[in-house]
């Protein structure tokens with residue numbers, strides 16, 4: 001912790017938390033435990049978004065913003081690894097359709113280039129654009145530009161041993177705790193820094209009108225980018241399954257029932273998507289004081305359209321429960337339709353079903369193109385009992401987003 005944060009923590013009231021002051025951080029107007037300071041729990045159900053780790057209730061919109069800071073840190077501590085602060089310096093230049101970013105962290109430097117297809121008709125104010133994590137497999141309205149994010153170059157996803165490879169790790173060190181999906185969120189943040197620095201007249205893009213998408217492993221990434229990078233207006237994770245829209249706990253429960261479903265204990269043996277810190281929790285996911293409905297709660301109240309499939313491996317029951325739990329958070333914020341959950345099966349992995357076109361378009365229209373309302377979307381036919389998983393939550397407050 002920086003000396004300034006330490007001083008702030010010392011000066012702030014700590015009564016709500018039974019933690020030593022050096023384990024508290026002042027952030028976004030809140031005093032929250034630091035990453036590393038959260039205790040293990042023993043919770044079969046999904047952790048309650050309406051209760052702080054200290055046990056205090058989340059009663060106001062300001063409380064919820066603070067709980068979001070906690071949820072972010074919990075996921076970092078147990079699953080994702082640490083999200084570093086912005087770099088020490090970043091210099092962006094534009095040449096044709098290519099944006100170059102010279103980035104410095106400590107004594108490490110890296111220059112990367114990003115390809116931008118400018119939106120049509122944006123004028124000097126710029127237009128909306130979709131950041132595609134490794135590519136997009138959804139229909140995109142013509143007026144929306146494209147930004148290609150080469151996520152594998154930022155943090156590799158070949159196998160568990162590829163942790164530490166990529167320009168994120170060149171800047172932060174090979175042993176940095178971030179798993180690939182969180183590293184991608186940091187790298188996308190640098191693309192947005194570049195867009196902001198250059199301005200719409202040069203890039204053609206309005207940085208306040210950004211969406212992110214990706215499918216499957218890159219859908220996990222799109223969800224993480226949206227959850228940890230607040231400058232994204234619309235988040236569209238597609239068929240992210242385990243580690244994305246699915247809940248670790250519910251996937252374990254489905255596995256115990258004999259389903260062919262991806263679990264935490266399998267996923268860390270397959271790839272480097274999550275932090276090495278996660279490994280000690282993959283056989284006891286009920287001790288983590290968070291789960292993946294927190295991802296939706298972190299995107300809230302911004303636009304979120306979660307696309308899933310009925311493929312067993314992705315966990316249709318798990319994604320349906322976790323994302324309905326997420327929608328209940330949006331509901332409490334008075335913006336239920338800002339989040340849609342679309343599980344339409346009967347098609348191959350990452351092929352977009354045309355039956356979903358109109359619902360997806362309603363999200364582009366509302367959050368990027370400024371017209372109309374998002375449709376009220378919950379299309380899953382999975383047979384689930386939400387109360388089994390969130391029945392122990394405190395009564396949701398009514399908060400204005």
Ligand code: MCU
Pocket residue numbers: 215216217218239240241242262270314
């Ligand atoms: C759903 O995303 C992954 C899945 O987590 C992996 O287990 C599997 O190997 O690959 C999926 C994927 O990325 O497919 C393209």
